[in-house]
Amino acid sequence: MKIKIIGIGGIGCCLLTSLARFANFKLSNTTITLIDGDDFEVKNKERQVFHRLGNKAEVNVEMLQSQFKRIIFNAIPEYLTQKNIVDYVLEDEIIFMGVDNHATRKLISDHCRTLNNIVLFSGGNELTDGNLQIFIRKEGENITLPIDNEFHPEIQYPKDKNPGELGCDELIESVPQLLFTNNMVASIMMNAFFAYLEEKLNYDEVYFDIITNMVRAISRTSETRSD
């Protein structure tokens, strides 16, 4: 199984160890590729685990490879852009995306539409709530809605920018985040991945709120088809 994790920030870091542990003991012939152009900074310690400063994908591959010998890990220390996405998001892959901007979500959703077989788990959060969207294409057909669907104009028409396409003098907006919320997104992503493997996945979006501890799974695809 070929797994790619795009965005090794709060969600990605929460996802990595559990997903790698599961793959190491339960899946065969697994390759996990981490993609992120960002570097760890000391301020990331509040929510992310790392043993040294450096590129997030490369540092995590060092940590994971020593723990999980049955998996082949790769690091791509780049942001995904219009130019490189065709080289990095490929047919028959399982993609876990935990990026921090809708422009990249749109880029990846658009690219996934061009592939015949792909599974995309896209998570995002605010301070205390968030959601997961799942886009599945099988043999050239959309099994679920792309993540930039009619329910999500914020992804269809992103107002932010892809960090790989920002100018040198442009800064990414930094907003407070909570480890527990990142962890909830990661957990919901893994639940959905497991349901997919078991062929029991019957939803394509999950909302949650960690204050009320409520989770709601829905099928936007079914809602659209019943219109």
Next chain:
Amino acid sequence: MSAKKANTVKIIFGGNSKTDEIVGKKVSDAKKMFAQILNIPKNAKARVNGVVVKGNQVLKAGDKLEFIKPSGRKG
């Protein structure tokens, strides 16, 4: 369907929802009523039973009124 259920509307925003007896009220009124409880922002778009509606739509028994929550941006 129980008598209580027959007179209720389910109001949803993100992971949270509430069922209440607001049959006959407009969508815009429901938004105001539940804005604080469910944290619904003013610009949230409404759908009733999956269909996009305007604020003057009158709610019927058994309707599912969802104010669509945008995807989380951060990660």
